[in-house]
Amino acid sequence: MSAEPIAARPQPGAVDPGRTPPIVDHGPRGQKVVALTFDADMTPSMLAALKSGQVKSYANLAILDILEERRVPATFFVTGMWAERYPDVLERIAAQDRNEIANHTYRHAAYKPNCYTLEQLPRTEMTADARRTFEVLAPFGGNQTHYFRFPGLCHDAAALTALAPLGVTVVDGDVVSGDPFATAAAPIVRAVLDRVQPGSIVVMHITEANAAFTDEALVPILEGLAQRGLRPVKLSELLASVP
Numbered sequence: 001m002s003a004e005p006i007a008a009r010p011q012p013g014a015v016d017p018g019r020t021p022p023i024v025d026h027g028p029r030g031q032k033v034v035a036l037t038f039d040a041d042m043t044p045s046m047l048a049a050l051k052s053g054q055v056k057s058y059a060n061l062a063i064l065d066i067l068e069e070r071r072v073p074a075t076f077f078v079t080g081m082w083a084e085r086y087p088d089v090l091e092r093i094a095a096q097d098r099n100e101i102a103n104h105t106y107r108h109a110a111y112k113p114n115c116y117t118l119e120q121l122p123r124t125e126m127t128a129d130a131r132r133t134f135e136v137l138a139p140f141g142g143n144q145t146h147y148f149r150f151p152g153l154c155h156d157a158a159a160l161t162a163l164a165p166l167g168v169t170v171v172d173g174d175v176v177s178g179d180p181f182a183t184a185a186a187p188i189v190r191a192v193l194d195r196v197q198p199g200s201i202v203v204m205h206i207t208e209a210n211a212a213f214t215d216e217a218l219v220p221i222l223e224g225l226a227q228r229g230l231r232p233v234k235l236s237e238l239l240a241s242v243p
């Protein structure tokens, strides 16, 4: 007789497969905690820019330096292509128990038409694209989750239906920092500190060349949160009491 399989503990964000994914954009407002989230985008054209030497890096290591030095928990929404390009950086992220890893699709193609200038993923490919990303991320270990963030936060009913077999929770955010293509740190700091409140999910990027001032903005953001008595926690902790 074979041994009883050990029941895998469900990952944070996991819901029953087949259920239309719940969507959250913030946690409960009653506790003075917030979740800092960092998206790790990568598209085929970004990869081409790296390969040609036109762009030096899409991995902002200074963000990790700051978070590690200050022991700040964070959640990283990672594309499969970013994980494949920066395995050492994702290993560093996964090695910290303060961090969580979540799914940001394989190649950052849009799951809904007319999402900024993003390439549109055919509907028939969406489920496989998201599943493939989980398969790329899983071997990195650490605190893996079943949280999922759409590129550009763009989603519609068809996109949600496509994700239903995977049993994910969709995570938007109520504080969009505007860090992609920002030309200075101050507007990012202002965007976050003007809007943040208890339970907020803050959306930032760890993509360096496409978000060059995020690390510079992060220190004043952390100081502003501390002044407001808002403590950064893992996304799963923020959402622990959300049904």
Ligand SMILES: [Zn+2]
Binding pocket: 039, 040, 041, 104, 108, 150, 151, 152
């Ligand atoms: Zn993104």
